[in-house]
Amino acid sequence: MADVNRGNRPLSPHLQIYRLPLAGITSILNRITGVGMTLAAILIVWWFAAGAFSAAYFEFVDGLLTSILGHLILIGSLAALWYHMLNSMRHLIWDTGRMMDIESVEKSSYVVFAGTAVLTLLTIIIV
Amino acid sequence: MGYKTDYARVHGSGAAGEGSHHWWSQRVTSVALIPLTLLFIFPFGRALGGGHEAFVATYSNLWHALVAILFIIAAFSHLQQGLQTVIEDYVPNKASRTAALLANTLLSWALGVAGVLSVATVLFSA
Numbered sequence: 001m002a003d004v005n006r007g008n009r010p011l012s013p014h015l016q017i018y019r020l021p022l023a024g025i026t027s028i029l030n031r032i033t034g035v036g037m038t039l040a041a042i043l044i045v046w047w048f049a050a051g052a053f054s055a056a057y058f059e060f061v062d063g064l065l066t067s068i069l070g071h072l073i074l075i076g077s078l079a080a081l082w083y084h085m086l087n088s089m090r091h092l093i094w095d096t097g098r099m100m101d102i103e104s105v106e107k108s109s110y111v112v113f114a115g116t117a118v119l120t121l122l123t124i125i126i127v
Numbered sequence: 128m129g130y131k132t133d134y135a136r137v138h139g140s141g142a143a144g145e146g147s148h149h150w151w152s153q154r155v156t157s158v159a160l161i162p163l164t165l166l167f168i169f170p171f172g173r174a175l176g177g178g179h180e181a182f183v184a185t186y187s188n189l190w191h192a193l194v195a196i197l198f199i200i201a202a203f204s205h206l207q208q209g210l211q212t213v214i215e216d217y218v219p220n221k222a223s224r225t226a227a228l229l230a231n232t233l234l235s236w237a238l239g240v241a242g243v244l245s246v247a248t249v250l251f252s253a
Contacts, residue, residue, distance in 0.1 A: 034209045038206060041202060045245070051186070065176070085160075085164065127172030
């Protein structure tokens with residue numbers, strides 16, 4: 001190993017300076033949104049449990065969930081939910097071996113981003 | 128090369144040390160969650176912030192209670208499966224990994240059952 005040239009070879013990309021391709025960004029976002037929704041899942045169970053417990057306690061928890069911070073968390077979770085659902089539908093399609101070429105992946109990535117924005121706004125307007 | 132079959136060579140070598148059962152059951156819960164989420168979030172969003180009477184009115188309805196219970200079961204199964212994969216990928220230490228996997232399974236079950244029982248309580252006490 002001593003006489004091997006170590007000076008002139010390309011390095012493998014370092015995570016800190018490596019710009020993720022679109023497929024990499026959409027992939028890690030699916031994990032982040034999935035893990036992030038854990039908080040909303042806990043809050044929703046708390047809300048149901050409070051409603052089953054008493055009217056007074058429900059008003060307290062319901063008030064927390066509809067406070068400014070509660071709204072921020074729930075609207076963030078709503079966007080996470082639509083993203084996770086749309087992107088996972090893409091995963092279910094990929095599982096069948098379809099739409100795996102680079103062009104389809106790039107195009108459908110933009111569909112997922114646009115769909116997330118549209119569906120999040122629509123849900124806020126409807127509800 | 129040796130005499131091992133292709134299957135025997137790869138068996139148990141994934142991050143989880145298991146076969147395809149986990150992968151498949153995660154597809155099952157994800158497919159179930161598509162209609163269940165669509166059915167759940169709109170009545171939920173309308174009941175949110177509407178006071179206790181509106182809450183009871185929504186979830187004492189058999190249909191809304193059924194949707195909520197099925198959604199909670201599918202969501203917590205899926206959440207448990209997803210967090211399990213994340214733990215298996217990112218927690219290399221054996222002791223921490225086992226503790227995290229245990230906590231994930233137990234808390235997912237506890238919260239899921241708490242959610243189901245709460246909806247059932249509202250349904251049956253109204």
